[in-house]
Amino acid sequence: MTIVLLAYVAVGLxxxxxxxxxxxxxxxxxxxxTVGFHIxxxxxxSYADPLMLPIASLLNGLGLVMIHRLDLAKGPESEMAGRQVMWSALAVVVAALVxxxxxxxxxxRRYTYTFMAAGLIFLLLPLVPGLGRQIYGARIWIxxxxxxxxxxxxxxxLLxxxxxxxxxxxxxxxxxVGRKILGFPLPRARDLGPILIAWIASLMVLVLERDLGSSLLFFGLFVAMLYVATERISWIAIGLGLFAGGAYLAYLLFDHVQQRVMFWLDPWSDAALAQSDQLVRGLMGMGAGGLLGTGLGQGHPYLTYFAESDFIVPSFAEELGLVGLFAILMLYGLLVERGLRTALGTRDGFGKLLATGLTFSIAMQLFVVVxxxxxxxxxxxLTTPFLSQGGSSLLANWAIVAILLRIxxxxxxxxPPAKPMATPPSGQAVVTS
Known part of the structure; x- marks a missing residue:
């Protein structure tokens, strides 16, 4: 909290x-x-990991500071920081209830397939007429x-x-292991069903909701957990092959995927700038920050579209520089490390897989954003966990932290030590099987 308050003072100055x-x-x-959640x-x-809560609190607080800084740039009519504070309080309360x-x-584990059904329902809710909303081409909101x-x-x-x-x-x-091709062991053909279903489901998210990030996140989550469960590298190879094939097919069929690839390959081209200069503005902002940054409140991150959500990482990079951005990434690295250490220390297989999956979802989302x-x-x-503006992201990531703390x-x-066996009375025979 001291770091957050010093950053808040720096923005004001x-x-x-x-x-x-x-x-x-x-x-x-x-x-x-923070103290309430700690209590x-x-x-x-009481035996939960001692670093997860401080890291999540620091990241959440830094996100509030940057959103407040962007509020000041947009004028008194902007109320993004106030809404984010309310969502942060609600997210912490939900995590405490968990x-x-x-x-x-x-x-x-008793409700495995109930969670599957609930996860699919939540995933398909944006497609319900009258409930789902399409914002900037993606239909991922209700x-x-x-x-x-x-x-x-x-x-x-849930998934x-x-x-x-x-x-x-x-x-x-x-x-x-089924057949070996070029010495590479492959799973049996009958066991390919789960990964094919996950692949088809991720393609449906991409096609119906036009959401490339969520499609990549869900499929990557399943493949990673499948590898951890089986320790077979062949599943990683099959997953990468299916993803490459699906990505190429999506590139051929959908204009919005072709636009993303064009922005990636050459964002300074006339064709790319004619559609959006968002990525270019973010890159120029990071370049202006240099090694040490312009200082909190002294840069121009507000010139980039969605600087408070999709592009909050370039906002920090401009005002805190490369050093500040690496410090933030180190916090995420520590959070992921503690989650994986929790998975290694858990004594049941379900807890190992769940901790690994939840930790990987944070790491994967951060990689996709940065x-x-x-x-x-x-x-x-996608939004940056804990930093970006958005109530749904805060609620989900604080709930993930709460589950990891429980595990x-x-x-x-x-x-607990095993209870010693009772000593039979003198002269009484002990019958064993």
Whole structure:
């Protein structure tokens, strides 16, 4: 919280040359949220990992600071930071409720196929007439009055639980080796069904909802968990082959995929600039930041479209520089490392797969976002976990942290010593089988 408040002061000094008058009010609210969650964590999961909560709180707080900074640039009519504060409070409360009511993560395994059905429903909600909304070509939102929500964020958690429950039941069959091609062991043909279903489902998301990022995230999540469950590299090879084939097919069939590839290959071309200069503005902003950045409140990140959501990473890179951006990426790296360490320490197979899947979803989403804005891969439009504006993303990622904390509490909790066998009375024979 000290780092967040210092950043908040730096924004005030950089924009208005004054310390913000509401520093104590906002700082007290953030501190109350964090301390409240910490108390719930010590009450319900006292052995949980000690780094996940500080990292998530710091990332969330830095996101609030940058959104507030962009609010100041847009004028008093902009209220993005106020809405984000309310969503942050709601997300922390939801995460605390998850810790309170989910006493044992293994209970989730009982409802494996229920989570599958719920995940598919959430995934398809944007296609419901009158409920789904199409924004900038992608139909990934639902709207109820003035409120909008991205159900795919919830779907990734539900599907990760389903994948973990399904794979822990079938991993022995999926681990069997069929034929070898050029010395490379391949799974049996009858076992290819799950990965083909996941591939077709990801293509449906791409075709029907025109959402390249979510399609990549869901399919990558399943392939990664499949590899962890079976320890077969052949599944990775098959998954990469299916993804390459699906991506090429989508490029041939859909104009919006061709546009993304054009922006990726040459965003400065006349054809690309005639459609959008968003990526170019983000790249120029990062270039202006250089090594150490312009300083919080002293750059021009607001010149980039959607600087508070899709392009919040270039916003930080401009004002904090390459050093500041690497520090933020290191925080994500630590969060992913703690999640994977939790998976390694968990004593049940379901918990290992669930912790791995949830951690991979954060890592994969971050790679897709940062890779897109830096032209490593085509831009997809996903939000950066904890940093970007958006209530649905905050709710989902705080819920992921809560589940990981619950699993880590189980993994780090000492195993109770076995009770010694009762000594029979003198002269009484002991019968053993």
């Amino acid at each position: 950089g924009v208005n040359d004054t310390v913000p008058l509401d520093l104590l009010t906002h700082g007290g609210a953030l501190l109350a949220l 719930v964590l010590r009450w319900r999961a 810790l309170v009511f989910l006493r044992d993560h293994r209970r989730l 709207g109820i009055g003035p409120l909008s929500f991205q159900p795919g964020e919830v779907a990734k958690i 990760a639980i389903f994948f973990a429950g399904y794979l822990v039941q079938t991993r022995d069959a999926l681990s069997l 890779g897109g804005v830096t032209r490593v891969i085509p831009l997809t439009g 880590s509490d189980h993994a780090r909790r000492p195993v």
